Amino acid sequence: MSALGELRTITHKRGPESAASKRARTKDNKVAAFFLAPWLLGLLGITIGPMLISLYLAFTNYNLLQAPKFTGLANIQRMLGDERLAHSLQATFTYVIVSVPLQLGTALALAVLLDRGLRALPLYRSVFYLPSLLGSSVAVAVLWRLVFGGEGLVNAFLAVFGIEGAAWISSPDTALSTLILLHMWTFGAPMVIFLAGLRQIPREYYEASSTDGATKWRQFRSITLPLLSPIIFFNLVLGLIGSFQTFTQAFIVSNGSGGPADSTLFFSLYLYQEGFSSFRMGYASALAWLLLIIIGIFTSLNFWASKYWVFYDD
Template identity: 75%
Template sequence: MSMLGELRTIGRSRRGRNDEAHGKDDKAALAFLAPWIIGLLGITVGPMIASLYLSFTDYNLLQNPGFVGVENYARMLGDERLWASLQVTFTYVFVGVPLQLAAALLLALLLDRGLRGLALYRSALYLPSLLGGSVAIAVLWRLVFGAEGLVNSFLAVFGIQGPSWIASPETALSTIITLNVWTFGAPMVIFLAGLRQIPRHYYEAASIDGAGPLQRFRSVTLPLLSPIIFFNLVLGVIGSLQAFTQAFIVSNGTGGPSDSTLFFSLYLYQEGFMGFRMGYASALAWLLLIIVAAFTAINFWASKFWVFYND
């Protein structure tokens, strides 16, 4: 056999061994990915497809779903409680998210000053974020803002008779917004990490140019921290649009008083699991998906005008 023929034979042999090795690697990768793929199809994709189908049906969990076309979506236009829930939810988002981010940024700035025992303060301030969405904290919030709660007990020391904050339509939503602001720990930690990444020489240069603390914050901190603000903003908006536990516990699942705490997700729950109108609830779930996607897309579009990436 000629030298050229031997080289070709060796090349084919090596390619065969490489192909066999790649085949084994592919099978191993699929084996490791199989639980995730099964979970994705069975827990996420499958229920989403089923929900989309049910949104075009009349289904009460007890009988077979009957196809009704776009009737569920048309019903939304005249559903007054749906529009009330959207108003409550948007108020919660537009008021609660900026206040939470402002509180988180303020505390991050304070912690960034090199306090002794920083790890302890950071852990203590982060703790409400771990507990803020839990049932226990929501129950505690009812006790704090109830007619004989901690807030009114404090006001009584000064001779002030406070109302039942969670039972008044004027203040019920404000108590839940306060609870949301109180869970500032997660964005605070992210802000603190972002502040630590800002080069100190920018502040030194600004100080040499005569910039005061407020001007350094406005001209250096905010622009360089804008990607972190954007990240926290997107997560905060998405989470607030899906808020459920606080309103459910504080209002005993009614959304009261006078639907003042009727969040969209709570109304969806009432329709699906209290009124057994699962077809309509599925349509509401898809409306919520569209709203979340729209808010996220708007945030990404608007970020082009105010987010600064220091490449």
């Protein structure tokens, strides 16, 4: 009997749905809609609604004080000749390309170390995770500025050995590096995820490879990395998205200017300056959509490339 015939037979045996069943199903649907209503209202009022308004403002001249005036593609044309936008893109891309691999590499190395069964593992895990809770806060950004200031702790430590320190956050050559180091320091969240993934790899694989004479490095390259590749991909996507939106650290370290010489002018900081310092909200909305497009492109490229290096254990 075909699948369609079986479905007709089952439907015939069940008979028509009773009125009581219909009322019960309707009641369940109403209850489900009631509990979903706050989320739907939030999605429409906090996410989709503002996005649509921002899309409209991207084609207007709006200064927050007067009604927006439609200007067509004027904001897009301005982007093409905006030197500060080019500087912000350069700083942001450098920050993302350098800091994300360093952070994930540090997180993976520590996760492998902790997976070997160290004593007081919960303590180490908590201590290493703590910077991730504080890394994006204003307090840590202020502390980072004090550490790398002209008379900060780093230069005080170097002075003990007779080394004259640099003005780390005041020099265009080193200011961005301090923010990259701060981002690398917040490796706790990906480390915990890596550690959870390592605990899911069967120990039998390592025992069998040891019997065959495989070294620790060969085990890591041939067993750990392939089986952990979905976790690496997950952390990579989240890390890229989060890094493109970095704002607080650059704002605090540079006093909101993105200096020195726009070396820490991240895209999100420039967007903030245009929208809330210069009151060019129309242009800021266009920048926000440009950021969305950039993140979308990088995320899509990651998903496309994942088929070549991400392996799922069926």
